[in-house]
Amino acid sequence: MSSTARTVAVWGAAPMPFGRSFRDQTLRMVVRPSASGSRARLRLSHLYGTGELTVGALSVAVEGARPRPVTVGGSPKAMLGPGREVLTDVLPVEVEGGRDLTVSLYLPDATGPTTHHRDAFATTHLSPPRSGDLTLAPGLDGFTEPGLRSWYVLAGLAVAPAGAEGTLVAFGDSITDGAHSTVDANRRWPDLLRPDGLAVVNAGIGGNRLLSDWTDPAGVRRFGRDVLGQPGVRTTVVLLGVNDLLGGREPEGTAVTAEELLEGYRQLARAARAARIRVVGCTLPPTRELDRARDAVRREVNGRLRAGGVFDAVADVDTALRDPRDTGRLHPAYDSGDGLHPNDAGMAALARSVAPHVRRCPGAGPAAPRGGRNNHVRDHVES
Structure with a gap:
């Protein structure tokens, strides 16, 4: 733009x-x-x-x-x-x-x-x-x-001048897109964020995967366009990877490993930091649709994200949404009915888990200058 x-x-x-x-x-x-x-x-x-x-x-x-x-x-x-x-x-x-x-x-x-x-x-x-x-x-x-x-x-x-210092981009799949939230009510979890000094843009796409193209480019390829290409972006929140676990790598559908997902996240983090954008990662929420082996990969990824070293901060969405009696499932109060997508209450709980990490965005660099790199639409993320 x-x-x-x-x-x-x-x-x-x-x-x-x-x-x-x-x-x-x-x-x-x-x-x-x-x-x-x-x-x-x-x-x-x-x-x-x-x-x-x-x-x-x-x-x-x-x-x-x-x-x-x-x-x-x-x-x-x-x-x-x-x-x-x-x-x-x-x-x-x-x-x-x-x-x-x-x-x-x-x-x-x-x-x-x-x-x-x-x-x-x-x-x-x-x-x-x-x-x-x-x-x-x-x-x-x-x-x-x-x-x-x-x-x-x-x-x-986009606006200029704005009542906000910059933009937070929520980057993810159908959970970020708002699947199963109430139509016309603006109850997607990014709608519920109120980060000080930041506008919020939703860059979720239903069915999107981190590593593989499907009906839309993989997250590692569209990150440049849908996050780095937004004017004024200061922070991004990444909640992406569940569809990689569910569907595997296209076109073969082979199961992804924890290390493959983590390397995908590292690619996003490197690209964001190169553009002086703070990147907040989210642990992957549970779903009853995963078999035991793929859920084990999800748990391994989450444990390594919590340990740090990948993102600038981590929002523990898994803990916020899971059923404490069965940690491989959504809490019944947050389940829209399909075992994967949060309902309106779940969207609110997810937003609450993200909110402490984006209130003032400590450590974020200043927005890119006029005509700078944040406003250039990129085709892919370089590893």
Whole structure:
């Protein structure tokens, strides 16, 4: 992203491929900024597109107000080539932390598969085909298609100047993404963090693995894009590796070892420290889906993380979420029902386990200077 003084990311959604197609339809999406600021800009993403994408019109509305048009390069429309992202011009509204922002996009032409974030745990409203541009419609009367549960094309929101000194990026899989949390309630565990002086961006992707590509790049490959590429990032919290244990290494599905997972974490930590970003690791929570051998790997990894030397700090998510009577399972009060994903109460317990390690982020280096390396989108993490 382009940068001005103290540009800070205050919301984000990690881009993914294989989003649905649209034609002559308007999308209306709701996001909740984690910090306040002015001179806000949206990031639109066509990273996984194969043809040119036309965004025919855009608008934003602060909660309770009418939509207002947004331009890109002075134009009411945006043209995104394959693999490209663009920033809008400065939004005509002030962004307020904790106050919803509604973003509407009109897609006039057949889009083909869109870049999206599959699991938003928020409702996206959609108009029917051939309904035209409804970006300035004051209500939802024209949005008659069934509600969606993904964000499309929209990938980020940054402000400058900001009410926060920098950004904390939560990096992980479906647990970080918010799986099984209440839709439209913003109860994902990163939503519940209140680190002093830091905005929070959620870079979770459901199904993501630390070491292997699946439907999305492995954590060691997307860390540069989804963490280091965020403007103003100061701290990252890593909760990733359960899917490696569950699914093994792609494409063979061979079981991963504790040392392989730990070396993946070391790669992330080295990349973060090179960018002067503090990295907080999380122990891996229990799940009844792991057999005895793979759960033994999880326990070994957790013991070595607790011993230190990998991350700058460790949040003991395992201890916070496990059943003390059966430490290979989630506590019944925190289990959403599938034995893997925390419910809303579990999300709150997870956030409480992370919070002491991110309150003031001692030891974090200053944010990179204007136009510096934190704002360069990297393709992978070098080991």
